[in-house]
Amino acid sequence: MTALPWSATMIAPDEEFGGAPLLRKEFSLADDHGDAVTATLHATSFGIFEAFLNGSRVGDEVLAPGWSSYEWRLRYRSYDVTGLLQPDNVLGAALGNGWYRGNLSWNGNSAFYGKELGFFGQLEIEYADGFVQTVSSDLSWQSGPAATIKNDLYNGQTIDARSAGDTWAGLDWDPTEWRGVHALEFDTARLAEPIGPPVVRNEVIKPVHVFTSPSGKTIVDFGQNLVGWVRFTVQGQRGAVIILRHAEVLEDGELGVRPLRTAQATDTLILSGGQDFFEPTFTFHGFRYAEVTGWPDDLTADAVEAVVVHSALERTGHFECSNELVNQLHKNIVWGLKGNFLDLPTDCPQRNERLGWTGDIAVFAPTAAYLYDVKDFLQDWLLDLAAEQTAADGLVPFTVPDILKYEEHPKEFPAPESTALWSEAAVWVPWALWEAHGDPAVLSRQYGSMSAHTRRVEGLLSENGLWDQGFQFGDWLDPDAAPDQPWNSKADNGVVATACLYRTARITAETASLLGYDQDAQHFASLAQRVRAAFNIHYIGTDGTIASDCTTVYALALAFNVLDSEEKRIFAGNRLSELVAKNDYRVSTGFAGTPFVTWALSESGHVADAYRLLLEEQCPSWLYPVTMGATTVWERWDSMLPDGTINPGEMTSFNHYALGAVADWLHKVVGGIRPLEPGYAKVLYAPRPGQGIDWAKTSLATPHGLVASEWHLTTDGEFKYTLTVPDGVAAEIDLPSTPRQTVEAGTHTFTTTGLVPAGDPK
Incomplete structure (x- = not known):
């Protein structure tokens, strides 16, 4: 059933009503057409909305319609409301500021997309005789105040329970004191049916501890850094106020709020005197701890609960091994994905940020596509990327949606131009989805964006064929950089950018070939060859040393296959091994090098080094945050210092998934499952065991069925391996000490000997 042609109007309340207006419309079912067979509500808003029919909440989605590039794509949702119909009805909507009008980014600005909230709804009721009754948002609707008197995604929500309850959405409500509505200018051509899943409540977590801080504050510990809100039922004196402040960590036993910068992350409830249910659905917080003041009695762990909120995604990939620290790291990566x-x-x-930074997802997409079915989720976001890019003459912005184009850029980030790794999201993300799912429609839909980005960067090259001019984030957050200079990395920006472009040009060429754009394929293949030649001529010394001679440049050169001879590859692998060992196996890479350094080591014959790098516990390392009690991946390797104080840098997050891209290596090298053909139509089982992990198992629900791999390494060097191949899938196995071979569908077990015995790599 389609909502076209649209008859609805985007309507706004005649008064602000505290930034959270309620809208309602009474109507009756049509006569003489038989029973109502189906009823579908198509709805969206300027801001976020919750729809109601006869007092019942429509659907289980929260924060609808989400955040898209509103200038070009305003998504609507469709809800089956047949079961909520009555002879006489009330259709209602509650509005909040959301991303449309609330605070965004770090400058304290708001209302980037418009000054007024609006609702656009069209209810279509089909009767037994085929007649369709349409109830649309129009000037006959009424508007009034809600119990919510303040709402903002960054700052939180205030609810006055003394105000109107849910009865406003029912027929018993007297709206005589309500106001009218007016129409807003709106082009329905911007309406887009969403591809991605809705945001929903996914799970509920109870506190693990309630305690009193050194300053006498009551703090609730939920045991997990999560994203969502706290909800509860409470009764107390009328007019009394309960305040909840949220934070990810503690510092000196108190709530560590400095990393939030100006985000208040505070929810407030004003009690009615009766029993009040509090759930602030017009905001969300990233937190493990909640500081609660004003609770009527002693607060106990069974009185409150945390609601985990994220897009509705299906889990597809799993990993587990003998090392519990690695298992916790993997759990942290999963929770980082869910929260972001x-x-x-x-x-x-x-x-005060929460933006769709392109660089983070560019490197994390393969990990995300293994852990969850993110195909539709990322395809929807890629449509926004393409829309922003088209409006910017092919430039892929730093963030999507791009509100930074409306902001004054920090001095560190001049007026943006295509930027290595970050802008590469236009190419690397759809390619990751292609490899995971094997659906050419993903590439076809995004090809214009992929090719436009690659052509634009081609135009930025110096005469020598290098991408060595203009601003670059480079190896952002190099652990050796000062806390206030995250851009100051050891790796030469031109080396990083040129290596990234080579990978991008190769992918774009292969995409063009797959889609039958032969002329483009030849052009981009030629570009890749030219960039590779320039890299090898200008960045590699006569002794094989790569310019800036640091871990990241060797990791990228090897992982992207930029080096044009086996001799250079061998040297680079050996030099990378030397640098990693010289640094005592502590991580020395930032955003650019980290996702690829273990890959570069293992693929160049240095598996043992990759394991030692993974398993190092001293800072900086993947396991250092785990030893410090982290339950998500941190933005900085040392977001919290060994003494328990928070990193002094202004930019410090305890839930940033980018450095968790190492899970791709865990799944495919330690676990041993790799696609030989897109979508895992053909699978390579090639686990590479190493000291410090005695066993590992991983599984993946592919488009062709469940792929599974499990190995055990004994103290005498015996390697036992079991794999599962789905029906109709071709499979090859490449095990240590055995020839590569093909296997049929089913479960197979192999045993080899002569490997390095299990045990502590140190």
Whole structure:
């Protein structure tokens, strides 16, 4: 059933009503057409909305319609409301500021997309005789105040329970004191049916501890850094106020709020005197701890609960091994994904930022596509990327949606131009989805965006064929950089950018070939060859050393296959091994190098080094945050210092998934499952065991069935391996000490000997 042609009007309340207006419309079912057979509500808003029919909430979605590039794509949702119909009805909507009008980014600005909230709804009721009755948002609707008197995604929500309850959405409500509505200018051509899943309540977590801080504050510990809100039922004196402040960590036993910067992350409830249910659904917080003041009695763990909110995603991939620290790291990566996949892939969910930074998802997409079915989720976001890119003459912005184009850029980030790794999201993300799902429609839909980005960067090259001019984030957050200089990395920006472009040009060429754009394929293949030649001529010394001679440049050169001879590859692998060992196996890479350094080591014959790098516990390392009690991946390797104080840098998040891209290596090298053909139509089983992990198992629900792999390494060097191949899938196995071979569908077990015995790599 389609909502076209649209008859609805985008309507706004005649008064502000505290930034959270209620809208309602009474109507009766049509006569003489038989029973109502189906009823579908199509709805969206300027801001966020919750729809109601006869007092019942419509659907289970929250924060609808989410955040898209509103200038070009305003998504609507469709809800089956047949079961809520009555002879006489009330259709209602509650509005909040959301991303449309609330605070966004770090400058304290708001209302980037418009000054007024609006609702656009069209209810279509089909009767037994085929007649369709349409009830649309128009000037006959009424508007009034809600119990919510303040709402903002960054700052929180205030609810006055003394105000109107849910009865406003029913027929018993007297709306004589309500006001009218007026129409807003709106082009229905912007309406887009969503591809991605809705944001929903996914799970509920009870506190693990309630305690009193050194300053006498009551703090609730939920045991997990999560994204969502706290809800509860409470009764107390009328007019009394309960306040909840949220934070990810403690510092000196108190709530660590400095990393939030200006985000207040505070929810407030004013009690009615009766029993009040409190759930602030017009905001969200990234937090593990909640500081509660004003609770009527002693607060106990069974009185409150945390609601985990993110896009509705199906889990597909799993990993587990003998090392519990690695298992916790993997859990942290999963929780980082969940917290930041809230309608779009954000960098962090807690401070005054929460933006769709392109660089983070560019490197994390393969990990995300293994852990969850993110195909539709990321395809929807890629449509926004393409829309922003088209409006910017092919430029892929730093963030999508791009509100930074309306902001004054920090001095560190001049007027943006295509930027290595970040802008590469236009190419790398759809390619990751292609490899995971094997659906050419993903590439076809995004090909214009992919090719436009690649052509634009081609135009930025110096005469020598290098991408060595203009601003670059480079190896952002190099652990050796000062806390206030995250851009100051050891890796030469031109080396990083040129290596990234080579990978991009190769992918774009292969995409063009797959889609039958032969002329483009030849052009981009030629570009890749030219960039590779320039890299090898200008960045590699006569002794094989790569310019800036640091871990990241060797990792990228090897992982992207930029080096044009086996001799250079061998040297680079050996030099990478030397550098990793010289640094005592502590991580020395930032955003660019980290996702690829273990890959570069293992693929160049240095598996043992990759394991030692993974398993190092001293800072900086993947396991250092785990030893410090982290339950999500941090933005900085040392977001919290060993003494328990928070990193002094202004930019410090405890929930940033980018450095968790190492899970791709865990799944495919330690676990041993790799696609030989897109979508896992053909699978390579090639686990590479190493000291410090005695066994590992991983599984993946592919489009062709469940793929599974499990191995055990004994103290005498015996390697036992079991794999499962789905029906109709071709499979090859490449095990240590055995020839590569093909296997049929089913479960198979192999045993080999002569490997390095299990045990502590140190």
